[in-house]
Amino acid sequence: MTTDLVLLAVLMFAVTYPTRALGLLTPGLDRLPKAAFDYLQLVGPAVLAALAAVSVMVVVDDDDVPAFHVGIEWVAVLACLAIVAWRRNLFLGLVVAVAIVVIAREVGLAALPA
Amino acid sequence: MSAVGFGFVYGLSAREAGFSVVEAMAMSTIVFAGAAQFAAVGYVASGVAWPAIVLLTALLNARHLLYSAALAPWLRDVPIARRAVMAHLLTDEAFALAISHFRRIGRADERGYWFGAFVSTFIPWNLATLAGVLLGAQIPDPARLGIDVIFPAAMIGLAVGLITGRRELVAAIVGGGIAVVVALASSPAIGIVTGGIFGPAIGLLVPAAIAAETAPLGTLESADRYLMPDSHVHTDLDPPTEPPAGTPPAP
Numbered sequence: 610m611t612t613d614l615v616l617l618a619v620l621m622f623a624v625t626y627p628t629r630a631l632g633l634l635t636p637g638l639d640r641l642p643k644a645a646f647d648y649l650q651l652v653g654p655a656v657l658a659a660l661a662a663v664s665v666m667v668v669v670d671d672d673d674v675p676a677f678h679v680g681i682e683w684v685a686v687l688a689c690l691a692i693v694a695w696r697r698n699l700f701l702g703l704v705v706a707v708a709i710v711v712i713a714r715e716v717g718l719a720a721l722p723a
Numbered sequence: 724m725s726a727v728g729f730g731f732v733y734g735l736s737a738r739e740a741g742f743s744v745v746e747a748m749a750m751s752t753i754v755f756a757g758a759a760q761f762a763a764v765g766y767v768a769s770g771v772a773w774p775a776i777v778l779l780t781a782l783l784n785a786r787h788l789l790y791s792a793a794l795a796p797w798l799r800d801v802p803i804a805r806r807a808v809m810a811h812l813l814t815d816e817a818f819a820l821a822i823s824h825f826r827r828i829g830r831a832d833e834r835g836y837w838f839g840a841f842v843s844t845f846i847p848w849n850l851a852t853l854a855g856v857l858l859g860a861q862i863p864d865p866a867r868l869g870i871d872v873i874f875p876a877a878m879i880g881l882a883v884g885l886i887t888g889r890r891e892l893v894a895a896i897v898g899g900g901i902a903v904v905v906a907l908a909s910s911p912a913i914g915i916v917t918g919g920i921f922g923p924a925i926g927l928l929v930p931a932a933i934a935a936e937t938a939p940l941g942t943l944e945s946a947d948r949y950l951m952p953d954s955h956v957h958t959d960l961d962p963p964t965e966p967p968a969g970t971p972p973a974p
Contacts, residue, residue: 610743610744610745611743611745611746612743612745612746612749613746614742614743614746614749614750614767615745615746615749615753617763617767617773617776617777618746618749618750618753618754619749619753620773620776620777621750621753621754621756621759621763621776621777621780622753622754623777624777624780624781624784625754625756625759625780625781625784625787626810626811628781628784628785628786628787628788628791629784629787629788629790629791629810629811629813630791630806630807630810630811631788631791631792632788632789632790632791632792632793632794632795633791633794633795633798633806633807633809633810633813634803634806634807634810644927647890647927648923648924648927649782649785649786649788649789649923650786650890650891650923651890651891651894651922651923651926651927652782652783652785652786652894652919652923653758653783653786653881653882653885653891654882654885654886654891654892654894654895654898654922655894655895655897655898655899655918655919655921655922655923655926656762656779656782656783656898656915656918656919656922657758657762657878657879657881657882657885657895658878658879658882658894658895658896658898658899658902658918658922659898659899659901659902659914659915659917659918659919659922660761660762660765660874660875660878660902660915661875661876661878661879661882661899662899662900662902662903662918663769663902663903663906663911663914663915663918664765664874664875664878665872665875666903666906667903667906667907667911667914669910669911673910675906675907675909675910675911676907677903677907682871682872682875685869685872685876686872686875686876686879689876689877689879689880690879690880690883693879693880693883693884694883697884699729699877699880699881699884700728700729700732702876702880703728703732703873703876703877703880706869706872706873706876707868707869707870707872707873707876708869709869710869710871710872711867711868711869714866714867714869721866721867722866722871
């Protein structure tokens, strides 16, 4: 059993904990420069969207060459997006996304990922 | 409930990405930040270098600074040692539960914070992670069960949850677009980092239409973002409500 990523978890903690503790433990440090505040507000959506987009639209072949990918995963992810936007229920969105992919692959409408 | 379901999915995704039980649990106990943990699964699977992962984690979790600043006035009387532990449990969910509870009762409630952050979130999240990563190991063909789509679907769902105005929307769309273009031209890892850094920069070019979109956490203008569904905090930004035609004037 590998434990290499435990160190990564510790490093991630090292940059996460201060953001959680600074305001609670250091009263008065509750004001960021407005530009920094505005930027940080936007990082979450951008990073998460980047991860999702690359995950469904880019595949890497055996020679490490990236290529554009179109597949049932697009439909599944868009369905999840719509459900979360509509119902604010992420778990339901995930269930529907998985169901779409499973059914499409079972009936032969989509291929299994390489 | 959401911590259970989402923690379980995180465990499955971590297992799918090659995390061992110890590694997946280390993330859930030590980092304890759902979005960053899911992102780390993607980073590791995409081959992103550790320094970049740490940088992106810092950016992604920087919003917690805003949460702790918003809670600080409520919890200033709690001993500092307990506040230090409380800080580790300060997630999106814990903040939303605590701030809405404090506002509802009009004062801080330390026991309520512990219940929301530890009993309702930390414990279920970690138990569900363990269940997900253990059960994931028993699944012979994860792709047949659609587990490979859980990660991108979870990412886009989390992104939707963070979009509270047009700036966030533009940052997400542009970040995703840049990421794909750069990923195709170089590698997925570089694409993700580039999209995550430049998407917000483009989003900042969009003028904020109303103050509620960008008001600092803890202010009345921002409060609606963190209230329970179907509730609303009235602010000076609310349009004045006109009485229906024919309504007699108040005495």
